[in-house]
Amino acid sequence: TAVKAAFTNEALQAAVDQVRAGATQPLAVLQGLLTLNGEQLSQKAFCTRFDVTDGAIRTAVQKGWLKKVAVEVYRDPYATSDIKTTKALQLNDEQQVAVDQITQAVDQAATTTFLLEGVTGSGKTEVYLQSMAAALAQGKTALMLVPEISLTPQMVQRVKGRFGKAVAVLHSGLSSGEKYDEWRRIQRGEAQVVVGARSAVFAPLKNLGLIVMDEEHESTYKQDDAPRYHARQVALWRSRYHNCPVVLGSATPSLETRARAEKGVYQRLLLADRVNRRPLPKVSIIDMKKEMQQHAESNFSAPLLVALQDRLERHEQSVLMLNRRGYSSFVLCRDCGFVLKCPNCDISLTLHMDTHTMKCHYCGHEEAIPRNCPNCHSRQIRYYGTGTEKVEEELQDLLPDANIIRMDNDTTRKKGAHAKLLAQFGSGEADILIGTQMIAKGLDFPNVTLVGVLNADTALGLPDFRASERTFQLLTQVSGRAGRAEKSGHVYIQTFNPDHYAIRFAQHHDYEGFFKYEMQMRHRGGYPPYYFTVQITASDLDEGVAAKRMYQLLQWLRPRLAPSTILLGPTPRPIARVNRRYYYQIVIKYKQEPNLAQTLTTLLHETQAQQRQGLQIGIDVEPLHFM
Template sequence: MTWIADIIVDVPAMQTDQPFSYEVPDHLVDVVEVGLRVEVPFGNGNRHIQGFIVGLRETLETEVELKAIIGVLDLHPVLTHELLALADEMKETTYSYKITCLQTMLPSVMKSSYTKYVTQTDKALPKIIEEELFLGLAEIEWEQAQESPHFAELLRLKKTGHVDIRYEVTTKNKVKTKRVLKKVMTNEQLQAERENLRKNAVQKWRLLSFLLEIDEAEHGIKEVMETHDISNSAINDGKKLGWLTIEEREVYRDPYALHQFKKDEPLVLNSEQQEALDTMKESMDASKSDVFLLEGVTGSGKTEVYLQAIAHCLAKGQTAIMLVPEISLTPQTVTRFKKRFGDDVAVLHSGLSQGEKYDEWRKIERKEASVVVGARSAVFAPLENIGLIVIDEEHEGSYKQDETPRYHAKYLAIWRGNYHHCPVLLGSATPSLEARARAQKGVYRLLILNERAVSKATLPIINIVDMKLEMKNALSTSFSNQLLEKLKERMEKKEQSVLMLNRRGYSSFVMCRDCGYVLPCPNCDISLTLHMDTKQMKCHYCGHEERIPYRCPICDGDKIRYYGTGTQKIEEELKELLPDARVIRMDVDTTRKKGAHEKLLKQFGAGDADILLGTQMIAKGLDFPNVTLVGVLNADTALNLPDFRASEKTFQLLTQVSGRAGRGDKSGEVVIQTFNPDHYAIQLAKNQEYEPFYQHELKLRHRGNYPPFYFTTQLVVSHEEEHLAAKKMFEIVHFLKGFLSPNAIMLGPTPKSVARMNKRYYYQTVIKYKNEPELSKGLKVILEESQKEMRNGLRITIDMEPQHFI
């Protein structure tokens, strides 16, 4: 009898997007399991790569001679049968390779890397190569070979069989350990040892004194050395003399080790909250895979409903996932869950180090955590027996991944809900039109919270300022008179304010007033943004940086001026207009360092600042009772973008940021500055009128044949040569027309809004359709062809239901 393993190998290509059969060696028969990572030979015998076991079978004999598994890379399976099935779903719905889907599910430190070697064969090498590189060795690393002036000759020798290339799987040491000591001798023996010490043996005296003081428990060597001034050599001597033992212990990197979370108790729910919770409990108890849409105004206590629903899960011995958009995964959110569920909570998000993410993942995998709180990728948490999945701010576009595989966490969560026969709860003050339409049709179950949870809390009063009128009055700053006066009032009352401008940097662009030249990015079709703190011009697309110009490179004029406004410039204006104001700025630039986000919010929560200024990262998830004023400096940032969701995103952002005001006993006020005061998105956001907005936007979507009435697929082609990108895009459109019915609508081909990024030109086509059963077949052919095109420098991407069209 022979055991055969079906393995998906780490070669993302159409030809290899299938399981390969490998023989399981006798010494690994009792070790291998489905879901394990293994090292296998692939192609010629010198290439070793990583693979995932997706199936095991026993057979009497094999028709062909199979290669054998070299070794296993894990002690236990890293992917469950459920996650392997989910990878199949992702592969089909995102048009990705299965190996890419499998690797997306795991922490990045678990992705194997490969070391490449040049190996000498039996044939004699030319003397100069032997002396220059091999020096009697059988092989050398590829990087070392590349540095040799004889590298080209080495490649020629490969063709003649003198040398070969060998690949080896390299796995990182991902586990953190600490050295611990434990005393071995009894106190009487240790006392005798100390009495026999020489007088000058100070270090050994300290060590023996320490051992006499402690019990039998383990003690970290590093801590012992620091707190008792004992040297490492003394501890090693103690081991040799039999006083103690030294062992390595695995430890978790806990990102919240220095935090103390005082356990809190569930709050008393109002009637709306209780009704929503009871409805969900009924579904959980009946093991139904219902999808609920919890629509609640800002401050209506949606999070408390989530917490109590999850508590119901845990009481039943089940687990739960809580997804939050990365942008609003604030320390406040984590704190609420840690206070309620303590060490039962594992957190997964991009703010953690790779080691911390890995350790949090291991806590989940080892069943040491029952509740997972995290951003998009936490949907892959290896939990078993899931009883509830919650997706807060379900309308957020960040739940859709922009890179391959282009999955949407919401739909994968619903898939997992069906698998576990458990409900999925989507929550938002401003649900996406797609989710709200499904609720209206009965596909989702609608739950509504109309009241704020705090008894005295009311929705803030919203004032809209027409900036066109302000400009007529020769406004010289970014602040209207109304907003400036209200900021002063809050400072006098010792209350706090939040200011949002969805644009970082100092100025949007730099222009010469003599000839009109705008400093562009050399790699992208977009102007560079001025960042005054680093005295640099930066591209927010490719990361290019260069110094600030003081003379025009075209006309040599010196009238270089800054135009547009970013958060840095607003901060500078505040210092001039309100010199006594204490301002905290939060944007990508100020929160780059690990822990900076939390530090700034902690300062603001402690009352160390009067004004919190930031981009849209401050619009969600913040709950500060002393914030009574919110100012939106420019509501038009996203309003006129060439995207059919522009109005929806503007309405959602204004509603969300307005909800930061008046969340406690004090009433709140909002000032929205705009050049489009009559636009329906702004007018309806004024009183958080979601239903009228939904109905109005729905009519426009129906008229334009957009979601939720139509599905959309976006195809993008890019190349360093514009004409080649355009030509390929036209060929794809012509090809796809053979798979589409007359009812499908094709937009394009056209250049993307930013046609050139990072030295590549982008062309796109968008397909709108209701039911096109043959489209999938055509897209799979394009995916297969895309691999061949990569050799020519072409890149082709397929994005199902894209969230951005720019």
């Protein structure tokens, strides 16, 4: 609520003359209104500035001296944040070349797509910021995408530090009201820069001058349920619509993006060195098979423990990552081998110690932790697998003097928890940060000199042709968190597959070597980027209905597509049942298929009626997961 004079200054002065001399509050109100000279001010600010009470305001309203005005106030999610203003940094030669090329494309309103390939710590963020500043200098707007909410706090601080109130933020960690207000600021042209996760690609920016996509390889840019879209494809569409360049940045670009740069479809900009000329951290591979033979079963190898103790004594910080993808904490009976599974899905239930329950991560089913085996009634039912809670407990026993912060889905569920935990670690309140993939990328803490990957190869066993690429990217990203400032860094990777090519290339920070090797593997198997893919799924509560419909679809598709197009399936999905529904899939692989768009559109329209009977058909163009 704001207050505003209801009279002219002459009428207010006349009212002052009529008020008795001892009436301090009414006089203060009138003097305040005269000072405002017709302007409005929030009631709270008015009372503070002119030292008047709310009661005096009410009296002034009754006397008709002032009126209250409803004022729209935006909810600012970063209002209490202490964000320091920053200035543009001096660029090195590689960064300057990149900024010049991007700025030239902004000037010419060219729809060029740049691949900014830079090792971790090479100063990609500064290139983004100075390129965005060039777009703003021309009166244009800029959009910056980050892959997930955990990266947003640090990136928001950097962008807000440079562009201040011109920045709006959009991600799932905001309340509905905050999202609504940020969206309106953008729509009204009050914010010229937008930073956000996947859905921010739809931000209603006008006169767009530059789109930046940080960590472009991340799978979180793809939405797996309807509407199934990839933020990169939407960004490229907006680039053509608004006539502006796109910058795709990564230390480990996706094979599809890097292959397009190789063919000249994208323009490649390379940052080969760290900005401070610091070397990339030394990476040691620890063979856990040998560790298991020499020591009792533990999440921590002897070399990693010695290194952690050494960092504690030197008052340096460590980051430990637990690779949870494809790896669950489950309950198994030692007598009969029974694994507790979800009654609705074909996957084991995950143990959650915070709620003391077993949970399904697909459908949300929850039940108590069993004391006896439901199959053979034995009491030999035990917890297997490694969760972040279990790792934290073990580490606290091994290093009782260490202050540990844990970052996972359980500890970051509350609003603002990501930023709070990272701020605590950044200010030195903890010695060790333990987390899942969310801590692998984007974080920049100068005192971190040790990074440990506890189980590097859990994703390698997944039935997915991208398993090696994801493992290499994750290991390279998390390795880049070490030794980013003056102190040198060291990385320990614990693995049962020390000779796997993804782990060996990650050890030497050799993206180009990995790219060439993996492209050979993809060519041999006929996988993307040599082929485009479309996944069609049918799901029903009755397995027979889903299977039958997929066979019918196969017969319908064959004559409509070119003979060179490959149709794989129908097969049950690797996780065949989710939330009591059975899933079958067909995968279409093609190099050129002129009839595909029309065929898929026809398929969508013709299957609409069957949806009412319970059968669901899904179409996913270029899926990132076939699970």
